[in-house]
Amino acid sequence: xxxxxxxxxxxxxxxxxxxxxxxxxxxxxxxxxxxxxxxxxxxxxxxxxxxxxxxxxxxxxxxxxxxxxxxxxxxxxxxxxxxxxxxxxxxxxxxxxxxxxxxxxxxxxxxxxxxxxxxxxxxxxxxxxxxxxxxxxxxxxxxxxxxxxxxxxxxxxxxxxxxxxxxxxxxxxxxxxxxxxxxxxxxxxxxxxxxxxxxxxxxxxxxxxxxxxxxxxxxxxxxxxxxxxxxxxxxxxxxxxxxxxxxx
Amino acid sequence: xxxxxxxxxxxxxxxxxxxxxxxxxxxxxxxxxxxxxxxxxxxxxxxxxxxxxxxxxxxxxxxxxxxxxxxxxxxxxxxxxxxxxxxxxxxxxxxxxxxxxxxxxxxxxxxxxxxxxxxxxxxxxxxxxxxxxxxxxxxxxxxxxxxxxxxxxxxxxxxxxxxxxxxxxxxxxxxxxxxxxxxxxxxxxxxxxxxxxxxxxxxxxxxxx
Numbered sequence: 325x326x327x328x329x330x331x332x333x334x335x336x337x338x339x340x341x342x343x344x345x346x347x348x349x350x351x352x353x354x355x356x357x358x359x360x361x362x363x364x365x366x367x368x369x370x371x372x373x374x375x376x377x378x379x380x381x382x383x384x385x386x387x388x389x390x391x392x393x394x395x396x397x398x399x400x401x402x403x404x405x406x407x408x409x410x411x412x413x414x415x416x417x418x419x420x421x422x423x424x425x426x427x428x429x430x431x432x433x434x435x436x437x438x439x440x441x442x443x444x445x446x447x448x449x450x451x452x453x454x455x456x457x458x459x460x461x462x463x464x465x466x467x468x469x470x471x472x473x474x475x476x477x478x479x480x481x482x483x484x485x486x487x488x489x490x491x492x493x494x495x496x497x498x499x500x501x502x503x504x505x506x507x508x509x510x511x512x513x514x515x516x517x518x519x520x521x522x523x524x525x526x527x528x529x530x531x532x533x534x535x536x537x538x539x540x541x542x543x544x545x546x547x548x549x550x551x552x553x554x555x556x557x558x559x560x561x562x563x564x565x566x567x568x569x570x571x572x
Numbered sequence: 573x574x575x576x577x578x579x580x581x582x583x584x585x586x587x588x589x590x591x592x593x594x595x596x597x598x599x600x601x602x603x604x605x606x607x608x609x610x611x612x613x614x615x616x617x618x619x620x621x622x623x624x625x626x627x628x629x630x631x632x633x634x635x636x637x638x639x640x641x642x643x644x645x646x647x648x649x650x651x652x653x654x655x656x657x658x659x660x661x662x663x664x665x666x667x668x669x670x671x672x673x674x675x676x677x678x679x680x681x682x683x684x685x686x687x688x689x690x691x692x693x694x695x696x697x698x699x700x701x702x703x704x705x706x707x708x709x710x711x712x713x714x715x716x717x718x719x720x721x722x723x724x725x726x727x728x729x730x731x732x733x734x735x736x737x738x739x740x741x742x743x744x745x746x747x748x749x750x751x752x753x754x755x756x757x758x759x760x761x762x763x764x765x766x767x768x769x770x771x772x773x774x775x776x777x778x779x780x781x
Contacts, residue, residue, distance in 0.1 A: 347652060348682060356678030363675075367666040428660025431628055436679045437652040443679070571629045 353438045354446035361450035364423075371419070375412040376458050382408040383466045394471045401470035402480055402531035409459050409484060410520055413491045416455050417516070418509055420447070420499040421566065430503075434570060441559035444566065448496045448559070456488035479534040486547040487527040493554040494519045500565030504572050523550060577604045579639060579653075579728055579759050580625070586633035587620055594620055598634070600777050604727065607754050607774045608761045616780025618763040619659065622732050625761065626656045656730045661717035665706030669697050669716040672705060677723055691722035696742065710737040721749060729753060731762040 348356070365372060386404050387397055424430040433443060463484055464477055472480065498516040502508030530543040578601050585598040594617030602608050610618045623629040625636065627647060636643040638650040663672050669692055677683045692701055695715040705713055714737050721729065729750070735743050747769055750760050754772035768774070 347680060348678070353679040356675060360675040360678070363671065364664060364666055423664075424662075426660070427662055427664065428658055429662035429664065431656070431658055431660070432662040432676065434628060435626060435651050435654065435656055437648045438679070 347437060350438045350442055353436060354442055357433075357443055357446040358450045358453075361447060362453065365450070365454040372416075372454055372458070375416040375455060376462065378415055379408050379412040379459055379462065380466065382411065383470065387470065398471040398473060399535070401467055401472035402476070402483075402535075403528045404470060405463050405467060405480065406484075406487075406524055406527045406531075409463070409488060410491060410524055412459060413455065413488065413495060414513055414516065414520075417495040417499050418502070418512060420451050420496060421503040421569075422499075425503045425569070430566065430570060434566065440563040440566070444496065444500070444562045445555075445559040448492050448562070451496075452489050452492040456492055459488060460484045473535065476531055476534050479540055480531050482544065483527045483530045483547060486544070486551050487523050490523050490547075490550050490554045491520060493558040494523075496562040497558055497565055500562040500569060502569075503566070504569035523547075526550065577639075578602070579604055580761075581637040581640070582625070582634065583637070584634040585621070585624065585631070585636075587617060587624065588632065589617070589620065595779050596633075598777070598779075600775070602728070602759045602761060602775075604757045604759055605754050605772065606759050607750060607770055607772050608759070609768060609774055609776045610761065610763045610779065611776055612779035612781075618779060619732055621779065622656075622658075622730050622761065622763065626654065626730060627651070628656075653726050654728050654730065655720060655726045656732075657717060657720070657734055658732045659736075661714065663705050663713050663717050666704060668702050668704055669708070669712075669719070670701040672716055673719050673723070676720060681723065681725065683723055687723060688719075691719040692716070694722050695719045696745075711739055711742065714738055715742065718746065721753075727758045729758065729760045729762075731760065733763055733765075735764050735766045 383404055386400075390400075391397070421430060424433065433447075434440060436443060460481060463480065467477060467480055468474070495516055498512045501515065502512045505511065526543055526546050530540050530547065533543055534540045581601040583599055586596045587594045598621075600608065610621060612618050620629060624631055627643070627650070631644075638646055638653075643650055662676070663669075667675070670688060673688050673691060674683075674685075677688070689701065692698065695718050697712065697715055697719065700708060700712065705716060708716070714734075718734065718738075731750075734746060738746065743766065750762070751770040751772045754760055754770070762768075
């Protein structure tokens with residue numbers, strides 16, 4: 325039944341109807357999803373600016389609203405940056421699966437013959453690259469603006485580098501569960517915020533420890549452990565959440 | 573080609589939504605070379621049935637078999653052999669038809685750019701490959717989704733209202749592709765409110781009676 329590939333019309337269909345199908349591996353599928361999401365994000369880059377602008381605004385307004393005193397700002401800087409990063413993530417979280425749900429791409433995603441949790445992991449990775457990484461890149465500038473000790477910058481950056489992927493991964497569970505709801509935004513925040521608190525505590529705690537001259541390896545290791553734990557567990561939960569949302 | 577080989581079997585399917593029984597004791601099978609048309613008025617559960625068969629909605633009661641094996645046990649193999657096109661096609665307005673097709677196929681099959689362009693030409697999108705989909709008409713967007721039929725080497729097509737927004741000539745062509753697919757040993761399950769003509773045998777099931 326295998327006909328010449330170039331023959332037109334019906335014989336082309338014959339090839340498709342009966343030929344043995346070779347699928348790309350799971351890594352190729354994941355990479356394909358990451359590339360598609362990055363391309364889509366690039367085409368809609370003005371949407372990405374929204375959480376970033378929010379992040380910058382919160383941090384610049386803080387000294388105006390509370391106190392512009394140098395010693396106070398230096399001690400509050402890490403906490404302010406972490407809280408703003410957390411809220412900025414929360415702000416963009418709903419968009420993670422929303423567009424795909426509305427145009428049917430999510431149904432097609434579920435039908436890809438690969439383990440769904442790995443495909444979801446690919447989507448979350450792309451999401452982190454376009455929402456988490458810009459936050460990390462902006463934070464040194466904002467930290468210096470808040471008079472954070474320059475020697476603490478590497479610690480802050482490392483804590484954000486380990487922490488923001490955890491925020492994206494945990495958030496994916498909430499986004500997957502609420503994507504089928506018409507007004508899921510508030511529910512999403514309520515579901516996810518309690519799970520964000522440990523990340524926030526360890527993230528700011530690491531920088532505080534460094535500021536007090538204490539060793540940071542312990543809390544960094546804890547952040548790393550949180551990231552690994554989130555990496556291996558949350559994709560399963562998010563995939564299950566997506567199945568539930570699609571089924572309703 | 574063994575035309576009597578049964579691809580998909582459904583036994584005693586039951587479904588209810590919002591306390592309304594959509595169908596019960598529903599039995600059917602689809603052999604290679606067959607077209608199964610699901611009929612019924614609006615709200616009869618046609619889309620629900622197709623989604624249950626695809627595995628997008630859970631099976632409440634009854635059993636589905638893919639090539640005589642329980643579908644739940646061979647789900648990945650089933651999805652490898654399935655092309656589903658729903659009401660919502662997953663076409664991204666921000667991408668061009670070529671990018672849409674490419675990214676759809678990336679996760680599923682190996683295709684060259686030549687094959688992608690050929691598929692788009694077959695659905696009448698030649699010259700539109702590089703225009704953003706949001707600037708195309710509804711019918712053209714649907715055609716961009718239908719181009720998948722010309723790529724995927726899959727035996728089972730499940731098409732939910734595939735004729736929506738397509739012009740007369742497009743409908744005739746799509747009918748011809750569906751018939752050709754069945755005649756070459758594929759199988760098609762479809763819903764449509766449109767008068768469907770085919771050279772291949774068409775089985776019907778009617779819901780909502």
